[in-house]
Every structure is written in C-alpha cells, then in structure tokens.
Amino acid sequence: MRKVTIFMIPLTMFVVLSIFLYKGLYSDPRQLDSSLINQPLPPFSLPDLMQPEVTHTPDVFKGDVTLMNVWGVWCVTCAVELPYLTQLREEQGVRIVGLYYDQDTDPDFGIKSIPTIQKEVEVKLGQLGNPYAFNIFDVKRDYSLDLGVTGAPETFLIDKQGVVRMHHIGDINPRVWNNKIAPLYNQLVAE
Amino acid sequence: MFAELGHFSLILALLMSMLLAIYPLWGAQKNHQQMMATAKPLAIGMFLFTAFSYVALTYAFYTDDFSIAYVAHHSNSLLPWYYKITAVWGGHEGSFLLWVLIFAIWTVAVALLSDGIPKAMVARVLSILGMVAIGFYLFMLWASNPFESLLPFYPVDGRDLNPLLQDFGMIIHPPMLYMGYVGFSVAFAFAIAALISGQLDSTWARWSRPWTIAAWGFLTVGIALGSWWAYYELGWGGWWFWDPVENASFMPWLIGTALMHSLAVTEKRKIFKSWTVLLAISAFSLSLLGTFLVRSGILVSVHSFASDPTRGLFILALLGIVIGGSLILYAVRAPQLKSVGRYEWFSREVMLIGNNLLLTAATMVVLLGTLLPLVHKELGLGSISIGAPFFNEMFVYLIVPFVLLLAIGPLSRWKRQSPKALQKHLIVAFAISVSAAFLIQASYDQMTYMATLGLVLSGWIFVSTIQEIMQRTDASHNKERSLLKRLTSLTPSHWGMVFGHIGFAVMLIGITLVSNYEEEKDLRMRPGDVVELGGYAFQFTGVRDLVGPNYSGHVGIVDVYTDTSLSEKVTHLEAEKRFYPVQRTSMTEAGIDSGISRDLFVALGEQLNNGAWALRLYIKPFVNWIWAGAFLMAFGGVLSMCDKRYRMAKVAKVKQRFAKLATPDVEASNVATAQKVSQGQA
Numbered sequence: 077m078r079k080v081t082i083f084m085i086p087l088t089m090f091v092v093l094s095i096f097l098y099k100g101l102y103s104d105p106r107q108l109d110s111s112l113i114n115q116p117l118p119p120f121s122l123p124d125l126m127q128p129e130v131t132h133t134p135d136v137f138k139g140d141v142t143l144m145n146v147w148g149v150w151c152v153t154c155a156v157e158l159p160y161l162t163q164l165r166e167e168q169g170v171r172i173v174g175l176y177y178d179q180d181t182d183p184d185f186g187i188k189s190i191p192t193i194q195k196e197v198e199v200k201l202g203q204l205g206n207p208y209a210f211n212i213f214d215v216k217r218d219y220s221l222d223l224g225v226t227g228a229p230e231t232f233l234i235d236k237q238g239v240v241r242m243h244h245i246g247d248i249n250p251r252v253w254n255n256k257i258a259p260l261y262n263q264l265v266a267e
Numbered sequence: 268m269f270a271e272l273g274h275f276s277l278i279l280a281l282l283m284s285m286l287l288a289i290y291p292l293w294g295a296q297k298n299h300q301q302m303m304a305t306a307k308p309l310a311i312g313m314f315l316f317t318a319f320s321y322v323a324l325t326y327a328f329y330t331d332d333f334s335i336a337y338v339a340h341h342s343n344s345l346l347p348w349y350y351k352i353t354a355v356w357g358g359h360e361g362s363f364l365l366w367v368l369i370f371a372i373w374t375v376a377v378a379l380l381s382d383g384i385p386k387a388m389v390a391r392v393l394s395i396l397g398m399v400a401i402g403f404y405l406f407m408l409w410a411s412n413p414f415e416s417l418l419p420f421y422p423v424d425g426r427d428l429n430p431l432l433q434d435f436g437m438i439i440h441p442p443m444l445y446m447g448y449v450g451f452s453v454a455f456a457f458a459i460a461a462l463i464s465g466q467l468d469s470t471w472a473r474w475s476r477p478w479t480i481a482a483w484g485f486l487t488v489g490i491a492l493g494s495w496w497a498y499y500e501l502g503w504g505g506w507w508f509w510d511p512v513e514n515a516s517f518m519p520w521l522i523g524t525a526l527m528h529s530l531a532v533t534e535k536r537k538i539f540k541s542w543t544v545l546l547a548i549s550a551f552s553l554s555l556l557g558t559f560l561v562r563s564g565i566l567v568s569v570h571s572f573a574s575d576p577t578r579g580l581f582i583l584a585l586l587g588i589v590i591g592g593s594l595i596l597y598a599v600r601a602p603q604l605k606s607v608g609r610y611e612w613f614s615r616e617v618m619l620i621g622n623n624l625l626l627t628a629a630t631m632v633v634l635l636g637t638l639l640p641l642v643h644k645e646l647g648l649g650s651i652s653i654g655a656p657f658f659n660e661m662f663v664y665l666i667v668p669f670v671l672l673l674a675i676g677p678l679s680r681w682k683r684q685s686p687k688a689l690q691k692h693l694i695v696a697f698a699i700s701v702s703a704a705f706l707i708q709a710s711y712d713q714m715t716y717m718a719t720l721g722l723v724l725s726g727w728i729f730v731s732t733i734q735e736i737m738q739r740t741d742a743s744h745n746k747e748r749s750l751l752k753r754l755t756s757l758t759p760s761h762w763g764m765v766f767g768h769i770g771f772a773v774m775l776i777g778i779t780l781v782s783n784y785e786e787e788k789d790l791r792m793r794p795g796d797v798v799e800l801g802g803y804a805f806q807f808t809g810v811r812d813l814v815g816p817n818y819s820g821h822v823g824i825v826d827v828y829t830d831t832s833l834s835e836k837v838t839h840l841e842a843e844k845r846f847y848p849v850q851r852t853s854m855t856e857a858g859i860d861s862g863i864s865r866d867l868f869v870a871l872g873e874q875l876n877n878g879a880w881a882l883r884l885y886i887k888p889f890v891n892w893i894w895a896g897a898f899l900m901a902f903g904g905v906l907s908m909c910d911k912r913y914r915m916a917k918v919a920k921v922k923q924r925f926a927k928l929a930t931p932d933v934e935a936s937n938v939a940t941a942q943k944v945s946q947g948q949a
Contacts, residue, residue, distance in 0.1 A: 083601040086545060087594040090552070093638070094587055097559070100641045101579045150848050152344070153422060246422065 112240050117232075118222045125176045125211035126194060132212050136173070137238040141264045143257075144232040145208075145248075146175045146220060149193075149200045151228040157247040162205030164253065170261070174211035177220055177228060233257060235264045270335055273323025274414035277364075280316035280371070281404035283309050287374075287397030291390035295464070303390040310378035310393050313400065314371040321368045324413050325355050336415045337361060339422050345817035353438045359578075360413035362441065366558070367403050369442070369449045374400070377453055377478070384474050391460035392453075399452060402585045410581045440492040444516055447486025448554040451519060453478040454526060455551035458544045459593055462600045472533040472543060477908045479530060479547075480763075483523045484904030490516050491897035498890070499857050506781070506893055509658045514637045515557030518630050522550045525626040532619050536681060538606040539620060541597075546623070548597060552590040553630070559586055560637070611683045618676035625669045632661045663717070670724040670775075673768060674731035678738065692734050700726030711784050721779025728772035732765055763907030767900050774896025780889040787886075789872075793879045797831060801886035803867065804828040810871075810880060813843060818854075820845035823871035823880060825858065842871040842882075866890050 117134045124130040137144075145161065147154040164170040178193050197211070214220050223232065224243075233242035242260055244252065287309040294302025324337075328351045333339040341358040342351055356362040374396045381389045407413070457475035461467055493513065498506045507513065526546040533543040559582045610616040636658055678692055704722035708714045739761070740753040786801040794809035808824040821844050827837040840858030847854065860867040865888045872881030 083541070083598045086549070087591070087598050090590055090594055094583065094591075096638065096642050097583055097586075098580075101583065148848075 112224060112232075112243060114239060114241065116237070116239050117234065118219075120212075120219045120222070122212050122214060122219060125174070125197065125213040128190060128213070132210075134238050136210075136212075137234045139236055140171045141236055141261060142234045143170060143172045143248075143261075144175055144234055145172055146177060146223075146225050146228050146230045146232075148177045148228055149196045150178070153247045154229045155200070155204060157229055157249065158201070158204040158207060160249055160253075161207035164248075165207045171209055172207045174208040175214055175220065175223075176211040177214050177217060177225075231257075233261060233264070236267065269323050270327045270332060270414050270416075273320045273327075274412070276316045276320040276323065277404065277408060277414070280313050280320065280367075281401065281408060283313035283316060284397045284400035284404055287313060288394055288401055289397075290394075291397075292394035292463075295387040295390040295394070298387070300386070303386050306390045306393040307378045309397070310371075310374045313397070314375035317364075317368050317371040321355070321364055324361060324364060325352055327414075328352060328355055333422050334416055334418050335413075336417045337413045339417060343817060347816050349438070356441050360407070360411045360415075363403070363407055363411055364413050365442065366445055366449065367400065367407065369445045370396070370400055370403065370452065373450055373453055373478075377456075381474075388457075388460060388464070388466070388471075388474070391464060392456045395456040395459050395463075396452060399456075399589055402589065406578075406581050406585060410578050440489060440496050442489075443485055443492055444489030447482050447484075447489050447523075448516070448519060448557065450478065450482025450485055451523060451526075451547075451550040451554050453482065454530075454547045455593070458547035459596065462544065462593075462596050465600070465603075467540065467600070467604050469533045469537045469540065472530045475547065476527075476530045476534060479523065479527055479550075480904045480907050483520070483527055484901040484908075486516070486520050486523060487897050487901040487904070490520060491894045491901075494897075495894050499859055500854075506890060509636070509655045511637050512557075512561050514633045515553075515560045518633050518637075519550050519553040519557060521626050521630045521633070522546055522553055525623045526550050528619050529623055532616060536608040536610070536616060538608040538610065538616060539623075540604040540606055541601040542620070542623070544601065544604065545597060548590075548593050552586075552593075555586050555589060559583060609682065613679075613686055614683050615676055615679040615681050618672045618679060622669060622672045622676065625665055625672070629662065629665050629669075632658065632665070636661075663720075666724065666775075667720070670728060673771070674727050677735045677764065677768070678731060692731065696727055696730040696734060699730045700724075715783050718779055718783035721775060721783070725772040725775040725779065728768055728775070732768050732772075736765065758910055760907040760910035763903040763905075763910070766903030766906060768903075770896045770899030770901075770903060772896070773892050773899055777889045777892030777894075777896060781887050781893070784888045785885065788884045790882050790884065791875055791879050792882050793877065797833065798884070799831060800884050801865075802829075803837060803886065804831045804833060805869070805884055806833060807880070807882060810874075813845070815845065818845040818847045820853075821871065821874075823858070823869070823882060825869045825882070825884075827860065827867055838867065840867065840869045842869045844871045861891055863891065864889060 117137065119134060121131055121133050124132060143161075147158075149155075161172055165172055176197070201208075212219075229247055231244045231248055232240050233244070235241050241264060242257065244257065246252070248257065287306065290302045290309070291306035294300070294305070324335075326332075327335050327338050328342050329348065331338070331342065331344050331351075333342075337358060337360045341361070342354045346354065354361075356365040374393065377389070377396065378393055381392075454475045457471050457478070461471035490513075493516070494506045497508065526543070526549075529539055529543040529546050532539050559579070608616075674696065675689065675693070678689060700723045703726040704719050705714075707722055708718060711718075736754070736757070739757060740750070788798065788800050790798060792798065792807040794807060797804055797806045799805075804827070806826045806828065808826055810821050810823050813820045813822050823842045823844070825840045825842065826833075827840060829835040829837055838860040840860060842858035843856035845854045845856065855870050858869040865886055868885035868887055870883040872883060874880055
C-alpha cells in the first residue's frame, strides 16, 4: 500500500497544478482596450495637417458627437472606407475628425516634407471623397500609441464631453455602422 | 472552395483518429488480427487528410483569400510569397494545424516503420496516438477552426503577419520545435501501451529509444534555432531570456534528455522501469503543458498569441484527460513494475539515475520559476516576476554535480565500479581541465570565478570523453590493430554518446565565455565617429534609407577595423531598423559578423538630434559555440538512431528471407550466371 502512495505523487502534483492553471485562465491581466472606454481622451496638443500653424487640443471634441478616424494614405483599407465615411458626413451630417498618421514623417524615418504629405492627402481625398471636418496630424505617432491604436484604420466614437465611448478596429462599412456604431451614436446625439 | 474542402478534410481526419483509437486497441485486447491490421491504413488516412487540410490553408494564404478569418488576420497582400506560406503557422489556429499535421506525421511514421515490433504492440501504440489526436482535432474544429469564414463580409486587405515572425528563423524554428514536442508522444504512447498490456518487461524501452532520440534531436535543433533567432532578430543581443515560452520548450528537453538515458538503463539493465515510464509520461505531458501555456495566453510573453479563456479551458480539459488519465494508469500499474537487476552504490546505474534526478530537479526549477508568478497571483499575494538571476543561480548549482556525473558515468562499469580504479583518470582529467581553463583565460583581461568554473567543467567533459574512448578501444581484444580500426569498431550509438557529451561541453564553453567576457557599449554616434571596443575600432559611416516589400526603414552602416588608425578593415556591418506600416511595428535586424572566436554585433537605435544616432555595439566571444554545441548534440542523436541494434528485427527478417531462398534459388541463379558468362564468352 505504501508503494501505491509513492506512485500517486505525480498525479497529486498534476492535480494541484491544474487547479492553479484553471484559476489563472480567468484572471487575464491584459484587458485590452477597456482602459480608454468611458474615459476622457488623453491630453494632446497637435498641429492641423493642412494648416500646421493651428494647434488642436482635446477641446475640439467638446460640444459635438465625433468620430475620430485614424488613417493614412499608405493604408489600403482606409482608402476603401473613405467613400462611405464621406457618405456618412454628407447624408447624416456625422462629424468626422481624422487623426492623420504618416509613417514617413516619424523622426526615425523622416525625410518626407509636410507639403509633400499635404499634397498626397489632397490627391487621395480628391479621388475618394473627403469625410473630414479637419485632420489632426499625429506628428511623432505618439498620440496613436497613447490611444492604444494597433493598426489602421481604427475609429473612436467620442461624446459631447470629449469622452471615448467606443473603439472600433478595422474599416467602417454599412454593416458596422448600422449594427455597431449607429445605435450608440444616435443615443449620444440625443443626449 | 478549396478552403471548404480543407475544412471537410479535417473532419475526415477526426473520423480517422476516432476509428484509430477504437479498432486496433480492441483488436489487440481480443487478439483479433484483422482489427489490428486496420491500424496502418487508418494512420495513413489520418495523415493524408490532415496534410490535405494543411495544403488547403496554405493555398488560401498564397492566394490572399481574405474571406477566411485566419488569413485576414495573419497575412497581407504586400507580404512576400514565402512569408505568406510560413504565415500559416504565424497565429493560433494555423500553428495548431501544424501541430496536428506533425502529430499525424509521427503517427504514420510509427505505422510504417514498426515492422519488427509485435503487431499487438503497434496496434496499441497507434490507438493511443489516435486517442490523443481525437482531442486535438475536436479542439480545432470546435474552438479554433482555421477555416472559419468571414463571408459575406470580408476585409479588402489582411492585417499582416507580426514582423517579428517575418524572418528565416521563423520559417524553420516552429516546425522543428513541434517535431520535438510532438515526437515525445511516441515514447508516451509506447509507455502507455506497455502499461495497458501489462507487458512490463523492458522491450518497450528498446522500441521507443530511437523515437525518443529522434524527438529529442528535433527539439534540440528547434530550441537552438529559436535561441539563434532571438539573438539576431530581437536585437537585444541575448541568446536566452528565460521567457515563459522558452521555458515551456526547455522543460520537455530536460526531461527528454533524462528519458533518453533512463531508457538506455532500462533496456540494458532492466532496472528503473517505473521511473522510465514516468519520464516518458512526463516528457509528453510537459510538451502539452507548454502548448497550453503558449496557447492559453495565461502567461504574458513575447510569444503568446492572445486568445480567449474558452480555448484555454478546452486545452486544460484535454490536458486533464491525457495527463491525468495516464498518471492514474501509472499509479495503478507502476507498483507491478519490478526491477530485476542489482547494482551497488558506485556504479554506472547510480550515476545515470543521479543525473536523471539532477535533470528532473532542473525541470522543477524551470517549472517553478515559470509558474510561481501565476501561483503567487492566484494566492492573492500580488504580482511578482522571476527573472534570469533566479534561473542562472539555480543552474550554476545544478551543473557542477551534473557535469561530475556526466564525466564519470561513461568511464564507470555497470553494476559495480571501484572508485580506486578511476582515481588516475580523475586526477589527469582534473589537472588538464584546470590548466586549460587558466590558459584560455590568460587571453582575457581579467579572470572570474564563474568563467574558471565553467571552463574547468567543460574541459573535464572533453578530457573524460577522450579517456572513455581510449578505455573502450584499448579494451578491444586486438591491440595491434591500427587506431583507426579500433576507433571504427565503436558502435554508432557509442559515437552518438560521444558527440552528445562533446556537444554539451562545446555549448558550455560558449555559454561561459559569452556570459563572462561579453563587451557592450550603448553609444550616440554621428557619421564618421570612431569608437574602440574590445580591441576593434568601429566607425559609423552613416545611415541610408531602406525600402522593402512591406516595410520601410533605415540601415546604419558601420565599418570595423583592427585599430583606430583604420588601416586594416575587418568587416562591414549593416544594422537595419524596419518599420511595418500595416502592423505599425518597428523591428531591428542587427548587423552581425560571425566568427569562431567572436561575433561583432551592431544594432541601430533611435535617431537623435544633429544627425546623430543611437547605436549599440557588442563583442560576443564564442557565442556561436552555443549553437554549434546544440547541433553537435543533435548530430549525436542522429548517430545513435543509425545504430544497427534498432534495425535488428529488420535484419533478422531479411536474413530469414535469404535463408529461405538460399538452397534452390541460389543454385538456380548460379546456373543462370554461369550460362550468361558462357554466352558472353561465346
């Protein structure tokens, strides 16, 4: 009988280990994204893309329900959503602000001048439609990091007090708009 | 369309694994030949359907089929074709598909290469592999289907593969690692089959030895490649980080090493039977645990794929059934395992079991270090992290007795060794290794205790391995034979051991020297600046732009000279810093000049003002010896597998066939040849 007990040791160890693994499974430390929801936007002070002398701060979001759309001319999927965003602006009067992000102006990679970028953006928006009230230029891409952006396009729904209410990863199309964003958007507008 | 076929094929593979789990085992229990005979075709079927499914997913990646969720999340139209193909295992679902594919490969290999083993045993082994496979196919189809469709709404372009994974190392590292991980399933299946059948003699040890060595060899290469990949891709200049996922692959390796040696003892001396069975179960269990730790996202690490708890729960349940089930079986059956051999306290058996225990202790250290943060948190004691210092210290304690036994073990006899007879060997080995350690260190500026210790230990292994070869060759009866003849008289598996041990010593030298004599400088350099490090002069020439297929970035150019006069150029290094726009990640590709005695390593950092750049320079002495040692060990594994002993059954069979043919047919053929010859003459 004593012998059997010895051979039970591995089993016992495994059972104890499993209990901890099971508990660990439900306490994931990485709750992605949720930290920003229902929080005011992190502070920023960034230039306007088209008029660099104008500086924007979170105050630009006060008073209106806004979609802040993170995009860049290099992003294939962004190009696909531009016409629909333009349609939203024209037909439903949705206020859309761009957070422009250019890989080539980062200090680590930078050689592209601001006029070049402005020209590229103008051409792109001229072809596909311009949904933006204005574009905030995330010069060093720091602000995108603060927002926890993982790729482009991504969109933040911001209420009249400048509080983030929703973070959507990926493009906005009629399906996403109608099912996911519009209900909350309409509710926020009505508030 | 092709993808749907792939999905369907995966379901068929599940069906095959279910049949495989039932019929051959049933046949073996009832001694029903036809049912046992189904094992081979079912194993082949399981492999073919899995392989087709894998090809279908690869094709979806190759053709940018973004209607499949997995492809959309892990590929991108800008990705070069070879990364599209390797992106198949870049994420959770696909790497599981690769896992089951490799599992199916091992299963089919057992089915095809086990002619010499009794039919009932093979049937049981394949059935057990089938049972394990069921769990994984169900998991894939239920919780992690790589063929899940995004139709009717799918993205225009994919999200791209993590740039860390866009690398040659990534192309071969995971398949190798999986070959090793999954390969331990064969030894596991043999052990369980032996427990089920009650056939608890040591034959199962002989049958599972080559499989275990093969799996161990793959795992060795896989871990070495992973370490090499981390070295030049992550740009941190390190070669091992005690990252939870590295640990997850290291634990089965440690236990696998113990298992390999324990199997040898069980086969030759018929002892330690229950210990060997436990190791066989543990090696595969740790592989599964490693899979769980990586896939469940339970541990935060560079490697982990984020995933939801349901998947983790499923794998945990699978773990519970496979590991828990086999440990229960073990607890019930192991008391019947009787070891028959006798041995004294100073004998090869004791040294081998001693090293087994040390390897197990090392595994426990890694397991504890990996899981303690988790346990700590669950007990409500807050988050802690256990870093490299803990592991390094523990391994230094363990390695001293380990090397001592490693060196003396092969010199000793089975059953009983008189310590006196070894005295001379030991004194010679000690004297040579200590002097070697001091001589090597004389070429460096300062001497450290750690470096001395490491060098003495590695020298000790070298010398005693040579002593062992001499001992063997002298013992062979014919002393007049030439040295070469005597050396070739040693069996391949003996050479396998020699290479395994020498490989370990080579690796130990690399680890010792790079850990103690590495030189590093973090610098701010402007184009034209020259800096001296470790007897070399590094000149930063400047930075040029870089445009790749799916990234852009900068290349820092550094020329290395023998001294500051910049007259004699050693090498030209280019360190890249890449930016991947779709995933918005930066990556470094270090510029490395590799050599036998040192690596020169340059990584490009951030751009600073006034055209200056941050640069990191390293001189890493003997770092390549670490990987060279690993490959030598794996080569030793290959040699061992080539040993005739494992083909004994086959050879016997062929001999039998010849014996049958011998009398009438040989005569007939002789006549035929004679006729031909005479015709030719005519």
